[in-house]
Amino acid sequence: MTTRIVRRREWAYPPAHVRREVLTVAPGTAGSAGSAGSAGDEPPVLFVPGFGHGAWAFAEHWLEHTAGRGFPAYAMSPRGHGDSAPAPKAGLREYVHDVTQVAAGLPRQAVLVGHGAGALVVAMALARYPARAGVLVCPVFGGVGAAFGALRRNPVGTLPALFGGALRPRRGQLFSRELPVADAQRYAARLGRASTRAQWQLVRHGAPEDPVGKPPVLVAGSPDDRIVPRSALTAVADRYGGAPLLFPGMGHDLMLDARWREPIDAILDWLVKQSA
Amino acid sequence: MSLDSTATIWRDGTPVYDRGENVCVIGAGGSGLAAIKNLKEHGFGVDCYERETSVGGAWNWRHHRSPVYAGTYLISSRPFTQYPDFPMPDDWPDYPHHSQLLSYFERYADHFGLRPHIWFGTEVVKVEPVSDEPDTKWDVTIHGTSGGGAPRTMRYAAVVVANGHNWSPKLPEYEGLADFRGKVIHASAYKDSTQLRGRKVLVVGAGNTGCDIAVEAAQQASRCWHSTRRGYWYAPKYVFGRPADQVNDATAPLPLRLRQWLFHRSLRLTVGDLTRFGLPKPDHKVYETHPIVNSQLVYYVGHGGIAPVPDVARFDRHEVTFTDGRTADPDLVVLATGYLPRFEFLSPDLLDADESGRPHLALQMFSRVRPTLTLAGLVQPDSGIFGIVHWQTVVLARWLRLLDTAPDRAAAFAAGLRAAPDRRFTTAKLKDSTRHWFELNHVVYMRALQRALDDLEPAR
Numbered sequence: 001m002t003t004r005i006v007r008r009r010e011w012a013y014p015p016a017h018v019r020r021e022v023l024t025v026a027p028g029t030a031g032s033a034g035s036a037g038s039a040g041d042e043p044p045v046l047f048v049p050g051f052g053h054g055a056w057a058f059a060e061h062w063l064e065h066t067a068g069r070g071f072p073a074y075a076m077s078p079r080g081h082g083d084s085a086p087a088p089k090a091g092l093r094e095y096v097h098d099v100t101q102v103a104a105g106l107p108r109q110a111v112l113v114g115h116g117a118g119a120l121v122v123a124m125a126l127a128r129y130p131a132r133a134g135v136l137v138c139p140v141f142g143g144v145g146a147a148f149g150a151l152r153r154n155p156v157g158t159l160p161a162l163f164g165g166a167l168r169p170r171r172g173q174l175f176s177r178e179l180p181v182a183d184a185q186r187y188a189a190r191l192g193r194a195s196t197r198a199q200w201q202l203v204r205h206g207a208p209e210d211p212v213g214k215p216p217v218l219v220a221g222s223p224d225d226r227i228v229p230r231s232a233l234t235a236v237a238d239r240y241g242g243a244p245l246l247f248p249g250m251g252h253d254l255m256l257d258a259r260w261r262e263p264i265d266a267i268l269d270w271l272v273k274q275s276a
Numbered sequence: 277m278s279l280d281s282t283a284t285i286w287r288d289g290t291p292v293y294d295r296g297e298n299v300c301v302i303g304a305g306g307s308g309l310a311a312i313k314n315l316k317e318h319g320f321g322v323d324c325y326e327r328e329t330s331v332g333g334a335w336n337w338r339h340h341r342s343p344v345y346a347g348t349y350l351i352s353s354r355p356f357t358q359y360p361d362f363p364m365p366d367d368w369p370d371y372p373h374h375s376q377l378l379s380y381f382e383r384y385a386d387h388f389g390l391r392p393h394i395w396f397g398t399e400v401v402k403v404e405p406v407s408d409e410p411d412t413k414w415d416v417t418i419h420g421t422s423g424g425g426a427p428r429t430m431r432y433a434a435v436v437v438a439n440g441h442n443w444s445p446k447l448p449e450y451e452g453l454a455d456f457r458g459k460v461i462h463a464s465a466y467k468d469s470t471q472l473r474g475r476k477v478l479v480v481g482a483g484n485t486g487c488d489i490a491v492e493a494a495q496q497a498s499r500c501w502h503s504t505r506r507g508y509w510y511a512p513k514y515v516f517g518r519p520a521d522q523v524n525d526a527t528a529p530l531p532l533r534l535r536q537w538l539f540h541r542s543l544r545l546t547v548g549d550l551t552r553f554g555l556p557k558p559d560h561k562v563y564e565t566h567p568i569v570n571s572q573l574v575y576y577v578g579h580g581g582i583a584p585v586p587d588v589a590r591f592d593r594h595e596v597t598f599t600d601g602r603t604a605d606p607d608l609v610v611l612a613t614g615y616l617p618r619f620e621f622l623s624p625d626l627l628d629a630d631e632s633g634r635p636h637l638a639l640q641m642f643s644r645v646r647p648t649l650t651l652a653g654l655v656q657p658d659s660g661i662f663g664i665v666h667w668q669t670v671v672l673a674r675w676l677r678l679l680d681t682a683p684d685r686a687a688a689f690a691a692g693l694r695a696a697p698d699r700r701f702t703t704a705k706l707k708d709s710t711r712h713w714f715e716l717n718h719v720v721y722m723r724a725l726q727r728a729l730d731d732l733e734p735a736r
């Protein structure tokens with residue numbers, strides 16, 4: 001696919017400004033010692049949560065850990081998520097707008113890390129902002145097949161979405177059994193929802209355009225993810241010309257699950273290798 | 277980056293330092309910065325020469341050649357003005373102030389790490405092709421602007437000229453101007469409305485600058501005459517409660533005639549008949565001249581703050597006579613008569629310039645004879661410039677890349693450029709004027725750029 005440059009709709013109907021939540025941890029201020037420090041010229045890393053999650057999901061572990069390894073770390077909530085302003089009418093286009101706005105507001109060219117449906121938002125944002133690199137974690141790229149898969153695996157949490165209700169993944173889909181039940185309950189209680197419009201767009205949307213500026217793109221996930229099947233993971237990785245990094249035994253929420261450290265370390269190792 | 281490598285080439289008795297496959301960018305304004313960023317993104321080494329000591333070009337009010345005045349606001353709204361891959365903050369106003377645009381350029385330069393590529397305080401004095409081939413290299417001679425230091429010559433694989441086209445004043449000649457005892461300045465010397473306070477001001481020219489100054493004069497000066505050669509369409513900044521250019525693009529799929537009718541109709545219904553205000557009736561349809569975006573001009577004419585007058589016939593010692601025989605006695609005349617492009621460092625035949633000095637380029641950016649010479653941002657669009665410059669510089673970066681990876685395809689593209697007809701990228705027929713040398717319709721031109729981008733698509 002080639003880059004499309006006449007974008008009348010984007011020019012004529014720019015999304016409105018809303019208050020956006022962005023959490024920040026500067027490198028070196030975090031307490032996670034033990035990891036190797038760096039020269040201090042690492043690019044900023046911006047984490048983008050998936051549907052229902054907010055910046056808080058990264059603030060639990062990954063944000064501090066990333067900063068501890070020398071990267072300026074940021075996590076944001078798209079509109080309608082976390083502590084950003086409510087946006088019941090927003091769609092994927094508005095979420096993408098939020099990501100490019102935050103990314104362009106960072107002091108230097110950023111790495112975008114998207115999780116779940118946030119990975120789709122990041123993939124779309126990569127076509128609008130020349131990121132240093134893109135990381136798609138447990139990417140939910142949606143589609144009709146994926147919708148039927150979701151209905152089969154989790155009918156109770158998916159059916160209401162057909163009638164404008166929220167998508168509600170089961171706790172067993174998000175986390176492995178290693179995560180203490182109290183933690184899993186606490187996280188599940190914080191889940192919100194994406195707008196009905198965005199949920200439907202997940203089923204029917206065009207493929208993301210090609211990224212601008214040829215950033216390296218990494219796909220990571222778990223073969224035991226009960227939301228993103230292994231085949232979907234491979235398909236997304238194929239699209240970006242690589243193989244997925246796999247973390248067996250983990251649930252969909254790699255950043256909250258008991259062994260959260262392994263995937264983030266692997267992602268940051270990959271980033272270090274890219275800039276070397 | 278070090279320039280201390282030993283020279284191995286000599287030209288006319290002076291050493292030439294070979295910068296290999298690097299590309300030279302002239303100017304670090306909004307166009308030059310986009311060129312640096314996109315060339316860098318395509319893997320090129322870039323040396324940019326900037327005569328001032330900071331980025332921003334025309335939009336940096338500290339710069340000697342900057343045409344901006346304190347009350348300069350954008351006339352195209354944010355989505356049309358920004359670089360498509362680096363959005364302006366969405367909590368900025370629809371039409372930001374020039375100081376906001378400068379801070380946007382500064383953030384762009386820092387975000388993408390462009391400053392290490394820029395040699396500030398360095399002026400380009402000569403650019404010469406090395407050979408007659410279409411893919412020739414270029415010898416660029418530079419010298420420091422702060423005095424001292426001999427000129428040096430560097431050899432580059434390609435040159436991108438982004439020196440701007442709004443800095444060299446175009447001054448009209450009037451009978452008796454030399455005898456006129458009042459003060460006469462060009463709009464480039466107008467910086468602040470305090471210059472107008474309490475004076476009797478004549479503003480000549482109905483460009484966007486002329487209209488802005490007339491409006492400021494209506495508020496500050498004791499009297500204001502506004503002289504225009506013809507009647508114009510004064511487009512408001514907002515229609516139907518939304519920025520006018522956004523509404524315009526929302527209706528753009530409609531045929532030109534229908535849009536012209538809609539535009540005339542909505543102006544008629546909101547502003548009304550301009551001749552009632554004493555303004556001349558436009559002698560052309562809308563979209564046939566560069567748009568003038570000013571909601572306030574007609575308003576101040578309605579207050580009597582601005583007296584519309586026709587073209588100047590002659591100046592006397594204390595008086596100005598207009599073509600309709602009326603007279604005025606201003607003590608300050610502001611000539612908002614525009615600018616002319618200047619490329620002193622380039623031989624005119626490289627740009628196919630005609631006797632009047634107007635360059636004839638392929639795709640309004642490539643030198644037809646030697647397309648490794650390109651001009652970025654030599655456009656006067658009916659929208660913002662920087663969204664267009666971005667794609668211009670992506671086109672040129674892709675073409676230079678192709679020279680390297682697929683010389684056959686690159687040669688075919690160059691042959692296409694040479695054969696391309698000298699076309700205007702507009703929908704309506706334009707009034708003939710130096711003001712419209714570079715006028716284009718943003719959609720027509722971007723479609724042409726899209727075709728070039730597709731032709732230059734790297735093989736997978």
